[in-house]
Amino acid sequence: MFKKLVDSLTTSLKLYKKGKQPWPEGEAGLQVRNHRQMVGGKWDEVGLLQFEFMKNQGLLPHHVLCDVACGSFRAGRFFIDYLEQGNYLGIDKQEVLIREGRAKEVSEQLWAAKQPEVIIDDKFDFSRFSKRPDFAIANSLFSHLSTADIKCCLRNLATHANPGCKFFATYILSDIPLIHLHASHSSRSFRYTPEKCCRWDVMPAGRPNISVTGTIHANR
Numbered sequence: 001m002f003k004k005l006v007d008s009l010t011t012s013l014k015l016y017k018k019g020k021q022p023w024p025e026g027e028a029g030l031q032v033r034n035h036r037q038m039v040g041g042k043w044d045e046v047g048l049l050q051f052e053f054m055k056n057q058g059l060l061p062h063h064v065l066c067d068v069a070c071g072s073f074r075a076g077r078f079f080i081d082y083l084e085q086g087n088y089l090g091i092d093k094q095e096v097l098i099r100e101g102r103a104k105e106v107s108e109q110l111w112a113a114k115q116p117e118v119i120i121d122d123k124f125d126f127s128r129f130s131k132r133p134d135f136a137i138a139n140s141l142f143s144h145l146s147t148a149d150i151k152c153c154l155r156n157l158a159t160h161a162n163p164g165c166k167f168f169a170t171y172i173l174s175d176i177p178l179i180h181l182h183a184s185h186s187s188r189s190f191r192y193t194p195e196k197c198c199r200w201d202v203m204p205a206g207r208p209n210i211s212v213t214g215t216i217h218a219n220r
């Protein structure tokens, strides 16, 4: 018990110190790293991993998919190609990532043919989309968010998703509860226990149409 507490405080302090000087976000971020690096690199590997994972979960071209925190379309470029016209919904808070992704990662022809709906928003306002998703994915988002922001994302998605929507989010597992003192940030690391993640599952009480059911690369 005492050892657990010490471990928890040590790791929390380590993450706090590390989080004091995160990589910059937005335009300033692009001065020091390119858009691929800003979302974590491993461009083809992690993009394809998400795409194959969602197809294995039952994603078909006629479904509507929301790519929550789509970044520069690391996976989005595969989803846009695969889904029927207008069925890809992307949301991210960093305009710069969407701009770079659109200019450098998705061809103009594909964009024109599939007409993805992409919005810049940091409050998870899914009501801005014209469609409701049947599937949603958030890769490497919850690993950078505080509990309050994760709850906001889940609540809003539960309200604006189609009944039965399947949502998959990655998160970094910790075997001990940690204290996160910083605010959410794309370059800070937030880790949660499985028990905590299970509580997110039932979080949007009364809206059983959504659950956090998958992890793609937990424990990184």
Ligand SMILES: C[S@@+](CC[C@H](N)C(=O)[O-])C[C@H]1O[C@@H](n2cnc3c(N)ncnc32)[C@H](O)[C@@H]1O
Binding pocket: 038, 039, 040, 046, 068, 069, 070, 071, 072, 073, 074, 075, 091, 092, 093, 094, 097, 121, 122, 123, 124, 138, 139, 140, 141, 144, 149, 184, 185, 186
């Ligand atoms: C590690 S990147 C992953 C991007 C993408 N899911 C991928 O796999 O390439 C994390 C993304 O979360 C976005 N993000 C962080 N907080 C957000 C928020 N509150 N609303 C929308 N996007 C957010 C960042 O801008 C960044 O694009």
